[in-house]
Amino acid sequence: MAADTFDRAANAARSASAGDPAAGAYAQACEQLNKEPRRWLVTGVAGFIGSHLLETLLKLGQEVRGLDNFMTGHRHNLEQVRASVGEQAWQRFTFIEGDIRDPQACARACGAPAPVQATCSGDGEADAGTDTTAGGGVSSGSLAERGRAGAGGPVAAVDFVLHQAALGSVSRSLEDPLLCHAVNVSGFLNMLAAARDAGVRRFVYAASSATYGDHPALPKVEQHIGAPLSPYALSKYVNELYAQVYARCYAMQTVGLRYFNVFGPRQDPLGAYAAVIPRWIAAMLDNQAVHIHGDGATSRDFCFVHNAVQANILAATGTDPAAVNQVYNVAVNARTSLTQLHAAMQQMLLAARPQHVPLAPHYGEFRAGDVRHSQADIAKAARLLGYVPTHNLAQGLRQTIAWYVEQAERA
Numbered sequence: 001m002a003a004d005t006f007d008r009a010a011n012a013a014r015s016a017s018a019g020d021p022a023a024g025a026y027a028q029a030c031e032q033l034n035k036e037p038r039r040w041l042v043t044g045v046a047g048f049i050g051s052h053l054l055e056t057l058l059k060l061g062q063e064v065r066g067l068d069n070f071m072t073g074h075r076h077n078l079e080q081v082r083a084s085v086g087e088q089a090w091q092r093f094t095f096i097e098g099d100i101r102d103p104q105a106c107a108r109a110c111g112a113p114a115p116v117q118a119t120c121s122g123d124g125e126a127d128a129g130t131d132t133t134a135g136g137g138v139s140s141g142s143l144a145e146r147g148r149a150g151a152g153g154p155v156a157a158v159d160f161v162l163h164q165a166a167l168g169s170v171s172r173s174l175e176d177p178l179l180c181h182a183v184n185v186s187g188f189l190n191m192l193a194a195a196r197d198a199g200v201r202r203f204v205y206a207a208s209s210a211t212y213g214d215h216p217a218l219p220k221v222e223q224h225i226g227a228p229l230s231p232y233a234l235s236k237y238v239n240e241l242y243a244q245v246y247a248r249c250y251a252m253q254t255v256g257l258r259y260f261n262v263f264g265p266r267q268d269p270l271g272a273y274a275a276v277i278p279r280w281i282a283a284m285l286d287n288q289a290v291h292i293h294g295d296g297a298t299s300r301d302f303c304f305v306h307n308a309v310q311a312n313i314l315a316a317t318g319t320d321p322a323a324v325n326q327v328y329n330v331a332v333n334a335r336t337s338l339t340q341l342h343a344a345m346q347q348m349l350l351a352a353r354p355q356h357v358p359l360a361p362h363y364g365e366f367r368a369g370d371v372r373h374s375q376a377d378i379a380k381a382a383r384l385l386g387y388v389p390t391h392n393l394a395q396g397l398r399q400t401i402a403w404y405v406e407q408a409e410r411a
Ligand SMILES: NC(=O)c1ccc[n+]([C@@H]2O[C@H](COP(=O)([O-])OP(=O)(O)OC[C@H]3O[C@@H](n4cnc5c(N)ncnc54)[C@H](O)[C@@H]3O)[C@@H](O)[C@H]2O)c1
Pocket: 043, 044, 045, 046, 047, 048, 049, 050, 067, 068, 069, 070, 071, 072, 073, 074, 098, 099, 100, 101, 163, 164, 165, 166, 167, 168, 169, 183, 187, 206, 207, 208, 209, 258, 259, 260, 261, 262, 263, 268, 275
């Protein structure tokens, strides 16, 4: 990790935590939101990144609606946010259980008029998902009091959409490209259409570094992309194209955030499609050797989830017209090989848990569809959004490992 990246992140974190107004755009955006709360929709709210967006927004005094079908997200993520923010803040959250493949669920989540559908049965409410206040069956919050979508009444349009719901994982998309398309492309289009119909101010969506495909240049600069290497990569690129078309044809404001390997607490360590950091922590805590795909030299720009949250808030609230209808890299501009990551994790786990027994990793086949090296140029996000990552890999990993260790000790 480059020393300058470390210093910059540490300085930003220090000044932000000191409440210094010169801390930059993020501190100012948070302050403004605190003064003038907005209404947000977070799709994929029960997932990893979505639940962190929810937590930060509730802590900033915002009203939040969340949409999720629990395909890969979990109720326990929502319960953890609830425990973290407290009951009072939790009252500002309304949860809608629904699927982005259903245009009616998307419309209700955005607060748009319901789309007319030939296939719609009955009153059109029952099959599109159920609204509950957060966590399922918890007492009503402020949005709910104004009219719950599930009760058939209208809900107010949201100001901002942070669209995170999608099926991640390159491998999953190779196994089921049709499902990937249905959720990541058709579901995305449903959300975009609903956001337009609701007249939302801005639609911020999770794009991906997978869009760089086979382009060899490092670091990755937004305008130079290669051919997609998987259905997942293609689906995320199609998202960007649809967002551009909606901006051009319907004067919508959209911002795409190309996340690079985001990690942090609450990322699912289980299943065949789990991301590398939580999967490895789970293996290490279970005294299992880690399996590395390839020779270990594969490298990534690992991005702590708080940086991704910052990018979302800046993307939604930024006032520079030049910053809108753009895509941005979201990472830290550092590159770490899998072997280096493994060594750093072993060291940190040992520090957090002296009884930990470090094991050498097993190296195996490369995985189909994987990009060999990845590193983000974050100058565009810095220039137009004022994005300054607050956490580098080491800072983020320490917090993440501490969280997983605590979970394991509780279990
Ligand atoms: N985590 C990363 O490193 C990374 C990198 C690049 C892009 N992204 C993108 O960021 C977004 C969030 O990723 P994450 O890591 O939090 O994943 P996640 O799987 O934890 O979260 C995705 C959420 O979307 C929900 N969802 C899936 N299909 C749905 C559907 N049809 N209707 C409603 N909800 C649905 C899931 O239940 C889950 O809660 C995704 O769009 C992903 O493609 C993530």
